[in-house]
Amino acid sequence: MTTTGRVSFVGAGPGAADLITLRGARRIAEADVVIWAPSAVEAECVREHARSEAELVDFSRVTQEEITDLYRRAAAARQKVVRLHAGDAATGGGVQDQHDLCLRLGLDVEVVPGVSVVAAAAAKIGREITTTTASSAVLIAPESSEQVREFAALQTTMAATVSGARTGQFVEKLLEGGYTAETPVVVAYKVSQADEVLVHTTVGELESVVKQHKLYRPTLFLVGEAVKPPTRRVSASATTSVEEPLRAARPTRWSRRAASRLATRTDEPIPAPLPVPAGAPAESNPAWTAVEGIQQSVRKPAEESGAKPKLTVVAAEKPKPPTVRASTSDPKASGQKKSRKAAKRTPGN
Structure with missing residues (x-):
């Protein structure tokens, strides 16, 4: 314990x-x-x-x-x-x-x-923020936003949390640090939530995009070539399908060993499914x-x-000091009473 x-x-x-x-x-x-x-x-x-x-x-x-x-x-x-x-x-x-x-x-x-939030945003757009061309990423907290110009000079992927109201100053520092107006940017606000905002844009268009979506609170910006959206190619043959023969996977000795172990566990009971939380919808995760x-x-x-x-x-409650009560009785009188009672209890009196 x-x-x-x-x-x-x-x-x-x-x-x-x-x-x-x-x-x-x-x-x-x-x-x-x-x-x-x-x-x-x-x-x-x-x-x-x-x-x-x-x-x-x-x-x-x-x-x-x-x-x-x-x-x-x-x-x-x-x-x-x-x-x-x-x-x-x-x-x-x-x-x-x-x-x-x-x-x-x-x-x-x-x-x-x-x-x-950086990992969630990168996963949402399906991009690796550290690729071969940008082997590192710089994480900038709101209190470090003054060093954006110095970090931009590294020309790597930047993940910066900046107040949306200061997007104009942020763009100026990015350009002064060496990023071009065409550098890809991902605007990520409340990623994974119901009112999520996730937009692909560029450094040159960043301020207008933020104003368009009315993002005035702290927002995550992913800056760099690593977050450039992939190109979708639609060919004329995309509507046609070629049926491939289904091929059974060749079992390895490791898969055969695992299968034999599972086959010997017939005496183990199958665990019952856990109860669904009260009030949860039928299609609960x-x-x-x-x-x-x-x-x-x-x-x-x-x-x-x-x-x-x-x-x-x-709010956190502060501990209350112990209450001290003053005695109203005479200490001498109480002492005399105690001595008398002790004398009565003494054998031989």
Whole structure:
């Protein structure tokens, strides 16, 4: 049994509730306290995984002192705390300072990596951001946007998170750093979410595209030849099909060995399918069945009815000082009463 609390910094992924890792989902289901920012992490992600009695803390409404007090309380009460970060918690979001603070407070600390927004955007467009022509990629956080000109001089793939309202300054620094107006750019906003915006454009047209889609909040820009969209070729013979004979795969000795092992496991029972989450649609993502099994293994029996956690945002409560009550009795008189009672109980009196 642990003698202290645990703080898990969990990467919630790019936004879609089913792109969080299974370990991240389990940590949220185990948590007594979940710290998250509704502007960065979708409420659905918390609603699907957190327990109904979990304390939800809106990170944008509390001070750093209150967060520190919450960590202290977790250490004293052996609580499990999850701090959710958008994307990958291991590559940004100020995790390092918080990680070291929790260690100084004597807490068990872990970082659960997640799917980064850069990886989600690159996967969505089907491009490798590190190709033979651009063997490296530069990740630029909002606080490092002033160095865009210096990074642009490297002429590699750039992944920069910039406020949409400052797109004009961003374009100027790209051009000053050496990118041409024809350099491909991918605009990625809220990747994997319902209101996702994903547009292919160029450096020269970037500012107008951002204004057209009214993107004023922080937006991811992938810049470089590596993100150039592929060319689709449609030939006249594309409508015709040639029937190829079906060829059976030749079994290897490894596949034969695996088949023989499976054949000998006739006595093992087939596991029953996991229950579908309450209220989930019939066409629910198969990944949810695995997540639901993890949740049910750590939740209390009272929650197995399918109750959803209430998203009531609360601030971290500071510990109240103990109440000291003054005695109104005379200490001398009470001392005399005690001595008299002791004298009566003495044998021989």
